[in-house]
Amino acid sequence: MSTVTNDRVERHLKNAVNDMVPNRAEALWHQPVERADETAWYLDGTASRRRTAIKVLRPALAAAAVFVLVFLAYFLVNLRIQATVYLDVNPSVTLSVNSRERVIRAEANNPDGRIVLEDMNLKNTDLDVAVNALLGSMVKHGYLTETQNVVLLSVDCDSEKKSQTLRIELSRQIDQSVDAMVGSARVLDQSVDADEALVTLADHYGISPGKAALILRMQRENPALDLDKLAAMPLYELASRFSGTGVDPEDYANLPDAFPEDPYLDELEDLVDDLEDAQEPHDEEDDPDDDLDDSGDDEDGDGPEDWDPDDDEPEDDN
Amino acid sequence: MLAFAAISDESRAARRASLPDEDLLLRITREDKDAFCTLYEQTSGAVYAYALSLLRHSQDAEDVMQETFLKIRGAAHLYTPQGKPMAWILTITRNLCMMRFRQQRRTAAVSVEAAAEDPGFDRITDLEDRIVLKAALESLTPEESRIIILHAVSGLKHRQIGELLDLPLSTVLSKYSRGLKKLRKELEGKL
Numbered sequence: 001m002s003t004v005t006n007d008r009v010e011r012h013l014k015n016a017v018n019d020m021v022p023n024r025a026e027a028l029w030h031q032p033v034e035r036a037d038e039t040a041w042y043l044d045g046t047a048s049r050r051r052t053a054i055k056v057l058r059p060a061l062a063a064a065a066v067f068v069l070v071f072l073a074y075f076l077v078n079l080r081i082q083a084t085v086y087l088d089v090n091p092s093v094t095l096s097v098n099s100r101e102r103v104i105r106a107e108a109n110n111p112d113g114r115i116v117l118e119d120m121n122l123k124n125t126d127l128d129v130a131v132n133a134l135l136g137s138m139v140k141h142g143y144l145t146e147t148q149n150v151v152l153l154s155v156d157c158d159s160e161k162k163s164q165t166l167r168i169e170l171s172r173q174i175d176q177s178v179d180a181m182v183g184s185a186r187v188l189d190q191s192v193d194a195d196e197a198l199v200t201l202a203d204h205y206g207i208s209p210g211k212a213a214l215i216l217r218m219q220r221e222n223p224a225l226d227l228d229k230l231a232a233m234p235l236y237e238l239a240s241r242f243s244g245t246g247v248d249p250e251d252y253a254n255l256p257d258a259f260p261e262d263p264y265l266d267e268l269e270d271l272v273d274d275l276e277d278a279q280e281p282h283d284e285e286d287d288p289d290d291d292l293d294d295s296g297d298d299e300d301g302d303g304p305e306d307w308d309p310d311d312d313e314p315e316d317d318n
Numbered sequence: 319m320l321a322f323a324a325i326s327d328e329s330r331a332a333r334r335a336s337l338p339d340e341d342l343l344l345r346i347t348r349e350d351k352d353a354f355c356t357l358y359e360q361t362s363g364a365v366y367a368y369a370l371s372l373l374r375h376s377q378d379a380e381d382v383m384q385e386t387f388l389k390i391r392g393a394a395h396l397y398t399p400q401g402k403p404m405a406w407i408l409t410i411t412r413n414l415c416m417m418r419f420r421q422q423r424r425t426a427a428v429s430v431e432a433a434a435e436d437p438g439f440d441r442i443t444d445l446e447d448r449i450v451l452k453a454a455l456e457s458l459t460p461e462e463s464r465i466i467i468l469h470a471v472s473g474l475k476h477r478q479i480g481e482l483l484d485l486p487l488s489t490v491l492s493k494y495s496r497g498l499k500k501l502r503k504e505l506e507g508k509l
Contacts, residue, residue: 006502009450009466009502010466011470012444012451014471015447025387028354029351036392040392042389046410
């Protein structure tokens with residue numbers, strides 16, 4: 001008695017069936033047959049073009065799915081913008097960073113920003129390195145000096161926790177770097193939510209959405225201030241011009257909440273609409289200093305209520 | 319003479335093991351009798367085995383097998399070359415078996431019992447061959463026996479059997495493996 005192997009079992013089965021099959025080929029060839037059409041019931045499932053197509057495509061679909069997943073993972077980690085960091089001195093620069101805090105894109109928001117960014121390739125650079133490089137370039141080009149040492153840091157990030165972390169880390173780093181480079185530093189930091197309206201407004205003024213958010217808050221709380229003139233001022237000037245007026249930019253940045261409820265947001269869209277409707281919004285613009293020259297004459301220094309309003313305020317027109 | 323008969327049988331068995339050339343179907347549409355006879359020799363074992371595994375009765379399996387070849391003659395012009403003539407043929411076989419099921423209301427359980435008394439098994443000349451085929455039909459689940467018999471007789475790969483039976487490859491492989499194990503155990507001491 002020999003071992004029962006799989007091969008042996010299959011061989012027995014094959015022989016058994018072959019013995020049972022009658023040879024009727026000749027007889028069947030001579031029988032009359034009906035020519036079938038495609039609707040013949042016994043052909044169900046034989047044409048199956050659709051299934052065949054799916055089977056042929058299955059490997060391609062699987063490969064495509066893997067590719068999409070890999071790309072998605074790569075995109076989420078490396079290409080997706082997780083946070084946007086705005087630096088304003090007078091040069092305004094926007095840094096878009098991924099989840100690994102590497103720079104995906106660096107953009108200048110105004111001509112000074114373009115000067116600062118000139119010849120710099122910050123792509124794939126660590127955010128802290130990029131910020132340092134930008135500060136160094138600002139010092140080199142004379143935008144940051146011992147007396148012009150105010151930097152506005154704005155962070156736009158969906159994650160509140162991440163936003164807070166970036167603000168804390170970067171503001172400390174900027175403070176230390178600028179202090180080391182020019183002897184002193186003042187950093188204003190804030191969280192912003194740069195929606196379309198804010199970006200449009202920022203583009204209009206050639207500033208970052210971060211600075212746009214700041215001056216909007218200032219102007220909203222102090223209607224006497226002129227937005228055009230605020231937008232045109234470098235950060236150090238914003239800080240120094242309003243010193244003692246009760247309108248300190250620092251009050252409008254450095255807010256404890258990562259996402260303060262911006263009262264300006266309700267009116268922002270109307271403001272943007274007005275700007276867009278205006279044919280030449282800067283045609284009648286005065287020298288920004290004209291409106292602010294008197295600000296230092298606020299003898300009692302008790303705030304914006306006593307501060308000399310702009311000449312073109314509605315009250316003056318009447 | 320005996321030697322010639324032996325060679326002829328071997329040749330026939332060998333041809334039955336190989337998958338048919340789909341060109342045969344094209345030639346059948348041109349009324350090529352040789353092509354039909356060749357196709358019959360190459361595939362009748364698989365058609366019969368599949369029908370037997372479904373119907374579990376030799377006479378029913380034989381009827382379906384003959385009907386299958388008549389349908390092949392009538393429908394060869396509708397065959398779309400896809401490199402799978404065996405699958406096309408066995409799908410026709412399955413449809414004919416299903417129709418027979420519906421007509422006779424014959425259940426698999428009854429067929430298993432019938433298999434033991436089926437006179438068709440007397441045609442199997444070798445006792446061990448007969449024991450193994452009966453054991454496959456009686457001791458295995460219908461799906462296990464179908465997979466094992468198709469694999470042994472048709473020359474189809476497990477993947478192709480899976481496509482024919484609409485089963486995932488993993489299921490075919492596990493049922494094949496489990497079925498053979500059961501069968502070997504069943505045959506212990508009998509061969």
